Amino acid sequence: MLARDYQDIIAGAIFALIGASVAIWSWANYPLGSITHMGPGAFPAGLGVLLMFIGVLVMLPAFFRAGPSIPMPDFRAFVFVALALTLFSFTIRWLGLVPAIILVVMTSVLADSKLGIIGSTILAVGLSIAGWLIFSVALGIPLQAFGQVWQTWMFWQ
Amino acid sequence: MTYLGGLIDNLSLGMNTALSLSNLYYCFFGVLLGTFVGVLPGIGSLVALSLLLPITFHLPATEAIVMLAGVYYGSTYGGSTASILLNLPGTPSTAVTCLDGYPMAKQGRAGVALFMTTIASFFGATVGIMVMTLFSPLIVTFALSFGPAEYFAMMVLGLVAASSIATGSPAKGIGMVVLGVIVGLIGSDLETGQPRFTFGVPELFDGVPLVAVAMGLFGVAEVIYSVRVVKPGHVDSKSITLRSMIPTRDDVRRSVMPLIRGAGFGSFFGALPGTGGVIASFMSYAVEKKVSKEPERFGKGAIEGIMGPESANNAADQTAFIPTLTLGIPGNVVMALMLGALTIHGIVPGPQLMTKEPALFWGVLMSFWIGNLLLLILNIPLIGLWVRILAIPYHWLYPAVLMFVAIGVYSVNNSPVDVIIVMVLGAIGYGMRLLDMQPAPLILGFVLGPLMEENFRRAMLIARGDFLVFFQRPISGVLMTLTFVLVAYVIYSSFNQSRVRRKAAKAA
Numbered sequence: 089m090l091a092r093d094y095q096d097i098i099a100g101a102i103f104a105l106i107g108a109s110v111a112i113w114s115w116a117n118y119p120l121g122s123i124t125h126m127g128p129g130a131f132p133a134g135l136g137v138l139l140m141f142i143g144v145l146v147m148l149p150a151f152f153r154a155g156p157s158i159p160m161p162d163f164r165a166f167v168f169v170a171l172a173l174t175l176f177s178f179t180i181r182w183l184g185l186v187p188a189i190i191l192v193v194m195t196s197v198l199a200d201s202k203l204g205i206i207g208s209t210i211l212a213v214g215l216s217i218a219g220w221l222i223f224s225v226a227l228g229i230p231l232q233a234f235g236q237v238w239q240t241w242m243f244w245q
Numbered sequence: 246m247t248y249l250g251g252l253i254d255n256l257s258l259g260m261n262t263a264l265s266l267s268n269l270y271y272c273f274f275g276v277l278l279g280t281f282v283g284v285l286p287g288i289g290s291l292v293a294l295s296l297l298l299p300i301t302f303h304l305p306a307t308e309a310i311v312m313l314a315g316v317y318y319g320s321t322y323g324g325s326t327a328s329i330l331l332n333l334p335g336t337p338s339t340a341v342t343c344l345d346g347y348p349m350a351k352q353g354r355a356g357v358a359l360f361m362t363t364i365a366s367f368f369g370a371t372v373g374i375m376v377m378t379l380f381s382p383l384i385v386t387f388a389l390s391f392g393p394a395e396y397f398a399m400m401v402l403g404l405v406a407a408s409s410i411a412t413g414s415p416a417k418g419i420g421m422v423v424l425g426v427i428v429g430l431i432g433s434d435l436e437t438g439q440p441r442f443t444f445g446v447p448e449l450f451d452g453v454p455l456v457a458v459a460m461g462l463f464g465v466a467e468v469i470y471s472v473r474v475v476k477p478g479h480v481d482s483k484s485i486t487l488r489s490m491i492p493t494r495d496d497v498r499r500s501v502m503p504l505i506r507g508a509g510f511g512s513f514f515g516a517l518p519g520t521g522g523v524i525a526s527f528m529s530y531a532v533e534k535k536v537s538k539e540p541e542r543f544g545k546g547a548i549e550g551i552m553g554p555e556s557a558n559n560a561a562d563q564t565a566f567i568p569t570l571t572l573g574i575p576g577n578v579v580m581a582l583m584l585g586a587l588t589i590h591g592i593v594p595g596p597q598l599m600t601k602e603p604a605l606f607w608g609v610l611m612s613f614w615i616g617n618l619l620l621l622i623l624n625i626p627l628i629g630l631w632v633r634i635l636a637i638p639y640h641w642l643y644p645a646v647l648m649f650v651a652i653g654v655y656s657v658n659n660s661p662v663d664v665i666i667v668m669v670l671g672a673i674g675y676g677m678r679l680l681d682m683q684p685a686p687l688i689l690g691f692v693l694g695p696l697m698e699e700n701f702r703r704a705m706l707i708a709r710g711d712f713l714v715f716f717q718r719p720i721s722g723v724l725m726t727l728t729f730v731l732v733a734y735v736i737y738s739s740f741n742q743s744r745v746r747r748k749a750a751k752a753a
Contacts, residue, residue: 095680096417098680099680099682100420102682103423110427110442119437123710124709126705128439131701132442135427135430145416146417146420156681165468166672169465170671170672173647173651174668176655177664180651180655180661181661189648189651189652196644200640202638202640211644215644215645215648219652223656230659
């Protein structure tokens with residue numbers, strides 16, 4: 089019997105593992121209280137045990153049946169999307185909103201090669217203007233279009 | 246008489262609120278965006294709602310809910326456009342519309358199909374709104390007598406129903422709900438202030454923010470998953486003219502009864518937790534096929550096959566607000582996000598909402614009506630515009646989604662770290678997606694988690710630790726019995742499923 093539903097086996101194992109850790113952690117660290125005056129640990133401990141059982145329930149039958157194969161992760165999409173958000177996080181303060189949006193767009197288009205350099209540039213410029221108009225102008229959220237670095241530079245000029 | 250008199254006062258209060266300039270504006274923006282994302286393949290109302298959540302921080306509560314609701318029911322209008330023209334459902338609840346809508350389009354009757362589904366949507370929504378107007382006050386009067394045991398039982402039933410009926414694997418769905426409840430408990434304990442599962446990170450003391458979870462799971466994970474999957478559609482936009490939209494006398498005659506029946510199904514299933522538009526539209530289609538004198542026409546462009554479901558899913562969109570706004574129990578994940586938006590504004594959902602915030606409740610309700618009128622205008626004369634939008638490829642769209650995620654999350658606390666948190670949640674969400682673990686039940690559990698714990702502890706305190714309290718009180722007893730029946734079914738089906746699959750594997 090090689091046919092197994094690996095999707096459900098892994099999912100069930102994750103449930104069971106999280107459930108067990110939550111139950112043990114809350115039992116060990118938070119007061120359980122009594123049943124009438126439940127402490128902070130009681131409800132999560134109960135949930136942990138419940139999740140553990142559900143995990144087993146998901147996992148056990150999956151050993152005895154064929155299942156869909158787990159799709160290959162799209163690493164390229166994942167890496168560039170993650171990179172785009174990381175770059176935004178690191179640049180929003182010191183470069184400001186407009187450059188950060190341009191970075192997000194120029195990085196995220198690499199997740200998929202369909203948009204060429206010209207298309208990407210148009211999209212980056214368009215979205216940075218749109219982003220600034222929507223969030224800064226229309227919604228009045230205090231976001232600087234250009235951040236600290238540019239102000240310092242202007243100051244020294 | 247006082248019931249009716251009070252209703253008229255409330256409706257006029259609602260009208261006044263809904264007709265204020267800012268509410269009109271956000272209603273229009275909501276339905277416009279809703280139609281837009283409904284039409285676009287690859288971006289659904291959930292993604293749009295997650296992206297809008299941080300914006301609601303900067304709006305008053307009524308405006309926020311009016312806008313989010315507009316996106317929700319607007320996307321059902323837009324979804325049918327994609328179903329008819331591309332055979333791709335724009336939203337799950339318009340999937341059935343493909344069955345007869347696409348054949349109609351192939352026969353050159355796309356204009357008629359688009360026109361008639363818009364009328365069906367409007368009719369269904371109107372019935373749904375009327376049902377909500379008439380029944381909500383009654384439910385609230387009834388619900389005011391609910392104690393913590395009833396609330397707990399209702400939330401359990403709602404969560405079990407929502408996660409086990411609509412998803413492919415009920416046991417996994419319930420697992421995701423429990424996981425969501427656990428994630429919802431992260432932060433300080435409400436009664437003792439004891440920090441739980443915070444691991445010394447001070448940012449987690451107030452709990453994991455809903456915005457981060459919703460954006461990570463629905464925004465980022467969805468983008469990673471869809472980047473190289475979603476294909477744009479190609480439609481000849483010139484063929485759809487206003488003239489081509491005029492239905493024949495026969496079309497109109499065939500549509501009347503499906504419309505009425507569909508609205509009935511939709512109103513009923515929409516208000517039940519866990520069912521909603523998807524099931525209502527499927528039911529409506531099945532019934533229309535059954536009662537039809539010529540069932541062989543179905544699947545080949547029968548107009549009854551689009552009118553019933555479209556009326557049903559829009560009615561369900563409206564009545565889904567009944568449990569959310571009267572009881573504080575969301576029946577599906579979109580409603581959980583609405584509830585989250587209310588909580589962000591410090592409004593406690595539940596039966597007291599209608600008496601404490603009458604302008605919000607009735608204003609939102611009346612805005613549904615205005616929103617549906619706006620949708621009628623947006624979808625009939627402007628249909629040519631939406632047809633062109635259908636052809637926008639996903640690679641032009643997803644960088645914009647990511648931009649909204651990044652700015653939206655950052656703007657809530659002006660914190661760059663929050664963007665990283667969302668990215669990590671997105672990565673986790675993508676992993677779950679690969680294992681077919683649905684994020685929607687997790688969000689439902691996450692929103693209801695703290696409420697469930699509070700009510701459970703209170704119920705135990707009142708009943709002096711007697712677990713049987715959930716079964717001894719009549720209402721909660723019925724609810725708990727229903728839950729147990731559902732759970733038994735889930736356990737049965739999870740084993741049965743493996744037997745069926747094994748048989749299939751043997752046969753192959």
